[in-house]
Structure formats: structure tokens, C-alpha cells
Amino acid sequence: MMKKIFIIDGGPRKNMNTAQMVESFTKGVQDTSSEIEVKHIRLYDYDFHGCYACMACKVKGTKFHDYCGRKDGITDILQEAAYADGMVFASPVYYGDVTAQTKCFIERITFPWLSYENFSTNPPKKNIPSAIIYTMNAGEENQDIIENMCQHNEWLLGMFYEKPDRILAKSTKQVKDYSRFEFSEAMAQSHDQWHEEHFAEELQSAYDAGKRMAEKVMD
Numbered sequence: 001m002m003k004k005i006f007i008i009d010g011g012p013r014k015n016m017n018t019a020q021m022v023e024s025f026t027k028g029v030q031d032t033s034s035e036i037e038v039k040h041i042r043l044y045d046y047d048f049h050g051c052y053a054c055m056a057c058k059v060k061g062t063k064f065h066d067y068c069g070r071k072d073g074i075t076d077i078l079q080e081a082a083y084a085d086g087m088v089f090a091s092p093v094y095y096g097d098v099t100a101q102t103k104c105f106i107e108r109i110t111f112p113w114l115s116y117e118n119f120s121t122n123p124p125k126k127n128i129p130s131a132i133i134y135t136m137n138a139g140e141e142n143q144d145i146i147e148n149m150c151q152h153n154e155w156l157l158g159m160f161y162e163k164p165d166r167i168l169a170k171s172t173k174q175v176k177d178y179s180r181f182e183f184s185e186a187m188a189q190s191h192d193q194w195h196e197e198h199f200a201e202e203l204q205s206a207y208d209a210g211k212r213m214a215e216k217v218m219d
């Protein structure tokens with residue numbers, strides 16, 4: 001039977017940095033195994049919210065331990081992704097964390113798996129490999145902020161999946177042509193330069209992570 005890796009893409013732009021990192025990760029998976037289906041979900045295409053706190057997943061005897069019982073635009077995705085063989089979250093960094101859509105999705109997929117009886121975490125499939133792809137304006141000079149954000153999300157997702165692989169694209173080109181926008185000259189120059197010198201390596205790191213995940217999934 002085909003294995004399934006879900007890529008939950010919380011970025012709004014379809015051809016920019018996050019999209020390219022996702023494409024590279026996907027290629028890494030596909031070059032490693034033809035027995036893995038990659039499902040790329042663009043959250044901005046769906047109408048949904050974060051956890052509604054309806055507590056349907058905490059009612060005594062509930063059938064909603066595996067997936068969220070609340071119906072909205074991502075109900076079908078949540079049901080399928082609960083049984084994924086590999087899970088990837090990809091997001092631009094907005095105000096120091098993943099985007100609101102990404103966060104909403106994480107709440108919805110994981111909250112049913114958290115027990116309020118004994119605070120154990122009970123995803124329907126155990127030890128599923130996971131990864132987080134971040135793309136961001138921040139560069140090497142913001143290492144501390146990046147580290148804090150990554151550690152927090154690795155702690156959170158690590159309760160439900162295998163500790164996520166960390167894939168970063170820093171100092172991204174936020175626009176294709178800086179001359180059209182109100183960005184400082186220094187920012188434009190440094191980001192153009194970083195892009196020129198490092199973006200190919202960052203894409204390669206996404207590709208390598210895709211290969212690693214595929215190998216784990218097929219193991």
C-alpha cells in the first residue's frame with residue numbers, strides 16, 4: 001500500500017520561498033521512493049478556524065479521539081492527515097512564529113490527541129516522522145530569536161510526532177524586485193546577496209530532508 005506524507009503549507013504565496021522549499025522537499029521524497037504519495041495542502045485555500053474548544057474530543061466515551069469532530073473546511077483533511085506516515089509543516093515566519101493558519105491547523109490536528117485525564121498524548125499512529133520548514137526575513141544576526149521559535153515548536157510537535165526535523169531558509173527575498181517597494185536599500189542588498197549565495201543550499205537542505213523522511217517512512 002502507498003505511504004502518505006502530508007505537507008501542510010501555511011504560506012499564502014504559491015511561487016515564493018516557502019513554495020520552493022516545499023517543492024524541493026517533495027522532490028527529495030519522490031526521488032527516494034515511488035511508493036510514497038505526497039499530499040501538499042495549501043491552508044490558504046481552505047475556510048477554517050483553529051480549535052473551537054467545543055470539547056467534543058474530551059466528552060466521556062467520545063469517538064473523536066483520532067480527529068477533530070468539528071465540521072468546517074478542513075474536516076476531511078484532518079481525518080486523513082491523522083493517519084499520515086510522515087508530517088511536514090511549512091510556513092513563512094510571521095511575527096516570530098509560524099503563520100496563524102499553520103497554528104490553527106496544529107491546534108485542530110493535535111488537540112484530540114491530548115488527554116486531560118492524565119496529560120498523555122495519544123496520536124492514532126505512533127513515532128511518525130515530522131519536519132518543519134520555516135522561511136524568514138531574519139538572518140544569522142537573529143539566531144537567538146530563531147532558536148527560541150524552533151525549540152518551542154519542536155517541543156510542541158515532538159509530543160505528538162517524532163521530534164521534527166528543522167529546515168530553514170533565512171534572509172529570504174521577500175519580493176522579486178526590491179526596486180518597486182519601500183524597503184531600505186541595505187535590506188534589499190543584503191537579501192539579494194544572501195539569496196544569490198545561499199538559497200540553493202537551503203533548497204538542497206529541504207531536498208535532503210525530504211529524502212531522510214522518505215527513508216524513515218519506508219523503513
Ligand SMILES: Cc1cc2nc3c(=O)[nH]c(=O)nc-3n(C[C@H](O)[C@H](O)[C@H](O)COP(=O)(O)O)c2cc1C
Pocket residue numbers: 011012013016017018019091092093094095096097135136137138139172173174
Ligand atoms: C505579516 C508578515 C510578518 C512577518 N514577520 C516576520 C518575522 O517576524 N520574522 C521574520 O524573520 N520574517 C517575517 N516576515 C517575512 C517572511 O517570513 C519571509 O519573507 C518569508 O520568507 C515569506 O515567505 P514566502 O516568500 O513563502 O511568502 C513577515 C512577513 C509578513 C508578510
